Amino acid sequence: MKTTISCVFLVLTLLPGHSACAEEKVNIIPDVVYGHKFGMALTFDVFKPQNPNGAGVLFMVSGGWYSRWTEPQNMLGWFNSLLEEGFTVFCVRHGSSPKFKIPEVVEDVRRSVRFIRQHAQEYGVNPNQLGVWGGSAGGHLSLVLGTTSDQGDPNAKDPILKISDQVAAVAAYYPPTDIREFVDNKSPYYHRFPALQFEADLADDFSPLLHVTPDDPPTLLIHGDQDKLVPISHSKNIMKQFEEQNVPAELIVIKDAAHGFKGEDQNRASKAVVNWFKQYLLSP
Structure with a gap:
């Protein structure tokens, strides 16, 4: 159990530092309710920069498909580089493992x-300039959104x-891409x-590797070549599919990095994410 918990919280314990100055320039709207399930609220936090550029990035709070609340100010270290470039960041939490399995988790992040x-105007973002980003399970969810999005159900009772x-760009750190x-x-x-304990015959539906098509959004993958938890083959395999389908994509391999980036590796990955979203969310 100790090993499991350490993996679950890996993403959230590798937070870069942040300054009080950066915090003063960001307007944080905590705990926005985007849905309900089992009598509980599904929430995200909004981080609005001082000089917004009109684009938004959804960050998937997920490690091992566990999604934990933390004080919004403690997440600023993850988002400073995006906020400084004017991106509005949405820190999205989903129904967490062990209660909820991947099919239910995916339903949440889609919502x-x-x-x-629907509320883009309220947050000062263009609904066609939304990107998604996450690491590990969060990277998996980001790729699921990128490869299996839909236009919505016109017959749904829920508006x-x-x-x-649909999202316009994706970035994923060390993501599982085939969960079969x-x-x-x-x-x-x-x-x-x-979260993996669901009907095996549904695994294809939640394996991004199997759903790459030419209309997928530009996708950035960043993976360490010494990752033992999610081998780099997951990123290499889906990168091959992106290339075959002519999807704008890039795989950055970080030498000697394991599952979770630290120090200069983290800085390099963060800069790559910012540049990716600048290129694909801010272009006409």
């Missing part, structure tokens, strides 16, 4: 995109579900991460 698109969940082998009860992943 978050639809909700933010939110009538809205598109993980949902086998003989797999160690199946037992370490309860």
